[in-house]
Amino acid sequence: MEIHKYEKAWLVGALVLIFFFIGTIAYVSAVVGVDMVDDSGGALDVDEVSEDERFADPRVEQVGEDEYEVYMIAQQFIFRPGTHDTVDVPENSEVTFYVTSIDVIHGFQLVGTNVNTMVIPGQVAEITVEFDEPGEHGIICNEYCGDAHADMEGLLVVHPEDEWEEMQGGDG
Amino acid sequence: MATFVDRFPFEAKVVRVAFALSFLFLGLGGIGGMIQVLHRTGYLRFVEEITGGTYYTVLTSHGVFLVVFFTIFFLVGVFTWAITKDLDRELGNPGLTKYWITSMTVGALLTSIAILAGFTNELPALGEVSADVLFTFYSPMGAHVLFYLGLALFVTGSWVAGFDWFKTWWGWKKDNPDKRIPLMTFMVLTTMLMWYLGTLGVAVEVVFFLIPWSLGLVSEVNPLLTRTLFWFFGHMVVYFWLMPAYMMWYKIMPKLAGGRLFSDPLARVVFVLFLILSVPVGIHHQYLDPGIPEGFKFVAMTNTMFLLLPSLLTAFTVVASVEHGARQRGGKGYFGWLRALPWGRPAFSGMALAGIMFAAGGFSGMINAGMNINYLVHNSFWVPGHFHLTVGTAVALTFMAATYWLLPQLTGKPLAGVKAAAVQPYLWFIGMTFMSNAMHRGGLLGIPRRTSEPQYEQFDYEPVFGSVAELDFQIVIGGALLVASLALFFYSIILTWFGSKVSADGGEGEVIDDEIPPALSGPENAPRVLDNLKLWVGIAILLIVLAYALPFADIASDGIYEGSEYIPVMIEVLT
Incomplete structure (x- = not known):
């Protein structure tokens, strides 16, 4: 040739x-x-999300000195937690999000960052983030999920350490 | 001088019907785009988002009408023209031809009805009907069964069209046993083989999962499995839109520039590469999917990067061919030859501007393909910015430009509204520059796609420079120019279609130009193995098995008919 x-x-x-x-x-x-989103979060039955020990009570949980886990449910058209109550974590923490859906496919993104994953019913998306600075991050659904998709948002607050201490103290 | 319509009246009619349908959907899809742009002005809002959801009816129609019906109706038209002209032979089986064009038309009609019903959410006799599921119709969000049935008829019709062209080629081969496959025929056949392989995914998804599920015959489907089947098809389809444009860049644009194709063998290599590589890359749309191990994503990424090769080769061959044409016209110097090109002729300028836009779209595509950087842009406004350059300009503008050259051959009438046509490609180019620039930048800010505009309450976007309002303004300016460009296209085409014929002796008006000169380096320089279609299909299947067998097995192990129930897109009306 x-x-x-x-x-x-x-x-x-x-x-x-x-x-x-x-x-x-x-x-x-x-x-x-x-750290790609992969199959490490595991699969689960959509009908049994409320019986899964991670998602029965969606929450932020401290699992180590500076380590936290967030168990979150995305559904039409809210994040639990996130939409009605903020997701609160301290600065200088490593946070692992476990996100699943109980209805259609959603997206989960911290606005303007590469913290971004699909949320697929029957699958658990796992994504780990290090928060070095205090501040607020919008949480949005970036996958079309129905009529009010554009309204599906939440807020994550990274608290300065002193403020975090105070919040913890208030609880105790 | 006899042109296409005089020599092949039946085929010319088939192409005209396909083009008429294509342009009908171009117009309807364009209206959908215009409504979205007006919405962004904040003053002219005809649709509701959040409360009524009709915004998504518009968005679904904009997507499906343009990327499925406009593009593919044009493709079947131009491929029918290409096969007939290239082989100098009739299709030979009018019954078959009528079947596929009817099947595709009825299919497009049914799907369109289901989509447009979204404005009222009901139809007489059928009751509640809605299909606001967008072009990416992932389960568990379900459309009315009409939507899927229409798509099934449309796609199977296109399969039969391919069979019709293969039959024509088989007939020709019998009469010309030792000849090489002519180049345009080679392009049509390899593109259709790619289409057969890639549509298997969506056919299985629709026929075995979505249709029985939307009828209630099965209660649950696995959302990740149906999504993976969709993307098995979903990246290949972008090359199905693009291949007719490539065919015209290779065969027609050099000729319009005053020259001829540089290399026939390289053109064959490019189409073979698309055939073998365009399916086993689909998982790159699922880089962010849970449930798919990272290794499978890495394989898809590698294949995707190799898929850059045929497009990079095309950039060389097409530019070299156009430069050769310019030098034939007296062009001189390193870049001075650019001035010798026929920039005032819309068939040329449209294709050339489309090619330039495709280079920009190719670069944003390379960024999307990087599986780590993809996290920043996935599902952001950046993505529509990317595909408005590729399918929205490289493909759409090339199709419009080619129409200026093809329509006279199909009607026997010279192009009318020439001045409008001469301006049209430039308006499109400038309009899309504004629009896609704003979309790309918005995406980097974190503005998501698939919303009419960002209107969140809990946080604000803080651009490093400019503002969200400024981005919206650019989209509005761009959209206005695009609508104007579309209007000029329709003005010229309709005037031509209903104009008067060139007289038989060519005495009145211009003689219709339909010559395509042979390539500088012809098929005799291409190794015979390139024409061995069975070999390439075999390799393509092997690569698909390597890329997809394990992911499908892995995903299906969660259950095939287990997962999610049908969730209709309509919201319950709360009273």
């Missing part, structure tokens, strides 16, 4: 670009470590 020399050069350049892209992603996945 006759290939013009410029065309050959272009072909080689294109392949180099492709291998470069794959190489960077492979490097990041294998060495730096990319």
